[in-house]
Amino acid sequence: MEVADRKSSGSCLDYDGRAKEVEDFSKTRAGVKGLVDSGVEKIPRFFILPPEILNKAPIKPSDDQYSLQVPVIDLGGGIIDHDHSNRRAAIVNEIRVAAETWGFFQMVNHGVPKKVMEDLMTSTRKFHELPREEKMKWYSQDVSKLIRFYSYGYLHSSAPANWRDSLACNFQDRPLDLEVLPHVCREEIIEYTKCVVRLKEKLCELLSEALGLKSDYLGKLDCMESKYLLSHYYPVCPEPELTLGVTNHSDPYVLTILLQDNIGGLQVLHQNQWVDVPYLDGALVANIGDLMQIITNDRFKSVEHRVLAGRAGPRISAACFFYPSTANNFKPYGPLKELLSETNPPLYREVHYKEYTSLYVSKGLDGSSAIPHFKLQ
Numbered sequence: 001m002e003v004a005d006r007k008s009s010g011s012c013l014d015y016d017g018r019a020k021e022v023e024d025f026s027k028t029r030a031g032v033k034g035l036v037d038s039g040v041e042k043i044p045r046f047f048i049l050p051p052e053i054l055n056k057a058p059i060k061p062s063d064d065q066y067s068l069q070v071p072v073i074d075l076g077g078g079i080i081d082h083d084h085s086n087r088r089a090a091i092v093n094e095i096r097v098a099a100e101t102w103g104f105f106q107m108v109n110h111g112v113p114k115k116v117m118e119d120l121m122t123s124t125r126k127f128h129e130l131p132r133e134e135k136m137k138w139y140s141q142d143v144s145k146l147i148r149f150y151s152y153g154y155l156h157s158s159a160p161a162n163w164r165d166s167l168a169c170n171f172q173d174r175p176l177d178l179e180v181l182p183h184v185c186r187e188e189i190i191e192y193t194k195c196v197v198r199l200k201e202k203l204c205e206l207l208s209e210a211l212g213l214k215s216d217y218l219g220k221l222d223c224m225e226s227k228y229l230l231s232h233y234y235p236v237c238p239e240p241e242l243t244l245g246v247t248n249h250s251d252p253y254v255l256t257i258l259l260q261d262n263i264g265g266l267q268v269l270h271q272n273q274w275v276d277v278p279y280l281d282g283a284l285v286a287n288i289g290d291l292m293q294i295i296t297n298d299r300f301k302s303v304e305h306r307v308l309a310g311r312a313g314p315r316i317s318a319a320c321f322f323y324p325s326t327a328n329n330f331k332p333y334g335p336l337k338e339l340l341s342e343t344n345p346p347l348y349r350e351v352h353y354k355e356y357t358s359l360y361v362s363k364g365l366d367g368s369s370a371i372p373h374f375k376l377q
């Protein structure tokens with residue numbers, strides 16, 4: 001069958017025999033990489049995405065796409081303390097504009113050593129490229145497992161499948177524990193996570209200031225004390241026009257810090273166009289999560305993004321998500337009263353983290369946002 005026929009041969013989300021195909025795939029415990037290693041030339045049908053997901057925004061970018069650029073912000077290494085108030089004010093302003101308009105920005109001079117980033121990429125790649133028997137020991141579809149390897153997390157639903165595998169390390173708000181991690185990447189993950197947590201603390205202050213609040217405001221709110229690192233591996237895809245590395249979604253958490261390699265494919269939805277988030281040597285990407293959009297009453301935007309599947313690769317990335325500490329799983333978070341006024345009334349009801357993520361997970365990455373469910377009428 002030609003690509004055009006396979007595209008029009010019906011939705012991948014619901015067809016006879018889909019559940020069995022998905023289950024057989026899961027039983028291999030070898031992920032998408034296992035499929036590629038087995039030499040598939042046609043992707044299994046449940047990976048073929050319907051046009052309404054593939055073409056959510058113009059697939060062919062307008063000329064504007066080339067003039068639109070995700071903001072790049074120089075965090076000034078160590079010189080953003082309060083003694084350098086002019087420089088700090090300028091950075092805070094850049095972060096404010098980026099968070100309000102793009103929901104995404106790239107950071108350079110952010111203080112995470114390049115070697116630590118490179119080591120994370122090399123070692124997690126080693127994990128994903130372990131012999132199959134070795135890697136499958138980590139395979140699990142159980143979402144309550146804090147450390148696991150998986151592919152397509154929505155096995156029992158009709159949510160779209162993604163052309164990628166992931167190693168999940170949900171550290172929650174505990175100290176990092178070396179023993180629980182796969183040997184090939186454990187020290188590198190711990191070191192990288194320590195550095196990224198320090199960067200998150202800096203960003204937490206800068207974002208508070210960008211909202212016109214005291215530097216320690218978001219820190220005291222305890223909305224970003226837990227950390228969850230996802231190491232992604234996007235294998236080369238024999239039919240990249242038919243699927244996606246990851247389908248359109250916004251991140252459900254408060255803040256994400258992302259490290260990507262130089263393969264490309266990450267895109268952010270901006271002014272109804274998909275704009276590339278290009279690889280920038282030494283940079284880290286930050287993006288606003290859904291809960292941050294809710295607590296800022298829509299000032300900061302949690303923006304949809306996706307990753308294209310590609311013939312080049314594999315592509316490697318690591319996303320570190322920050323969310324409230326476990327003690328606050330049921331603490332209600334709503335628009336911050338300091339940001340509200342008569343002319344700026346609350347747009348959302350209060351929601352706790354568990355309620356938010358349950359809805360997010362039950363929905364699957366179907367390209368729709370969970371945020372509107374919490375809007376006040």
Ligand SMILES: O=C(O)CCC(=O)C(=O)O
Pocket residue numbers: 230232246251258260266305307317318319
């Ligand atoms: O791999 C990437 O560049 C993005 C991953 C992502 O969006 C996510 O894990 O939420």
Ligand SMILES: [Fe+2]
Pocket residue numbers: 249250251305
């Ligand atoms: Fe994401």
